[in-house]
Structure formats: C-alpha cells, structure tokens
Amino acid sequence: MASLRSIKLLHTAVWLFFVLCILAIPITAAFRQFRATAIFSAFVLLECLILALNNGHCPLTPIAARYTENRAPNFDIYLPQWLARYNKTIFGSLFLTGEAFALWQWWRP
Numbered sequence: 001m002a003s004l005r006s007i008k009l010l011h012t013a014v015w016l017f018f019v020l021c022i023l024a025i026p027i028t029a030a031f032r033q034f035r036a037t038a039i040f041s042a043f044v045l046l047e048c049l050i051l052a053l054n055n056g057h058c059p060l061t062p063i064a065a066r067y068t069e070n071r072a073p074n075f076d077i078y079l080p081q082w083l084a085r086y087n088k089t090i091f092g093s094l095f096l097t098g099e100a101f102a103l104w105q106w107w108r109p
Contacts, residue, residue, distance in 0.1 A: 004067040011060045012078040015087075018047050022095045029102035037102050044095055056088070 021040040028036040050059065064076035074084035083090070 001067070004064055007060055007064040007067070008076060008078050011058060011064070011076055014058070014060070015077060015079070018044060019091060022091055022098060025095070025098035026101045029098070029105040032105060034102070034106055041099065041102070051088075 021043045024040045025037055025044070028034070028040065051057065054061075058076070061076050065071075068075060072081055072084075074081045077084055079087070
C-alpha cells in the first residue's frame with residue numbers, strides 16, 4: 001500500500017503542476033508576458049504528447065494498477081472521483097480557452 005500511496009502522491013503532484021500551468025497561461029497573457037505564456041503552453045503540450053503516446057493515460061496509471069484491483073477513475077490519484085473522471089474534458093477546455101485568449105492578447109494592439 002505504501003507504493004500505491006507514493007504513486008498517487010506523485011501523480012497528484014504532477015497533475016497539480018500541469019493544472020497550474022494551464023491556469024497560468026491566460027494570467028501571463030493578460031499581463032502580456034508572452035515568453036512565460038509560451039513556456040507554460042509548451043509544458044502542457046508536452047503533457048498532451050505524453051498522454052497521446054500512452055493511449056490517453058498517464059504513464060503512472062499502469063504502475064499504480066500493479067498495486068490494486070480498484071479501477072475507479074481516481075484509483076491512481078488523490079482527486080475526487082468526479083474530477084478524475086472529467087479531468088481531461090475540464091482542463092482541456094480551460095487550456096484551449098486560455099490559448100485562444102493568449103492568441104487574442106498577442107494579436108491585439
């Protein structure tokens with residue numbers, strides 16, 4: 001169980017990092033700090049690539065699966081079940097909206 005807890009803690013920390021990157025995109029764009037916006041965007045796009053290469057799953061998920069038979073949406077992360085279930089939809093939408101806002105900020109005079 002200690003291994004599963006460690007994986008869940010690491011997965012949650014990684015998730016939090018990317019959520020903060022997603023939230024930072026429109027904030028840095030609003031302040032016209034486009035270099036920071038680009039860096040945060042690159043981190044999120046790297047995460048998207050990693051997920052795409054892993055059939056839409058975090059690489060930590062199959063590792064966590066070795067330690068439990070539980071397959072609830074949050075078996076491998078410390079998130080409420082509803083958030084784990086809709087995580088990609090929620091934060092994907094926020095990412096795309098933030099990117100659109102950043103582009104609008106960049107193109108406006």
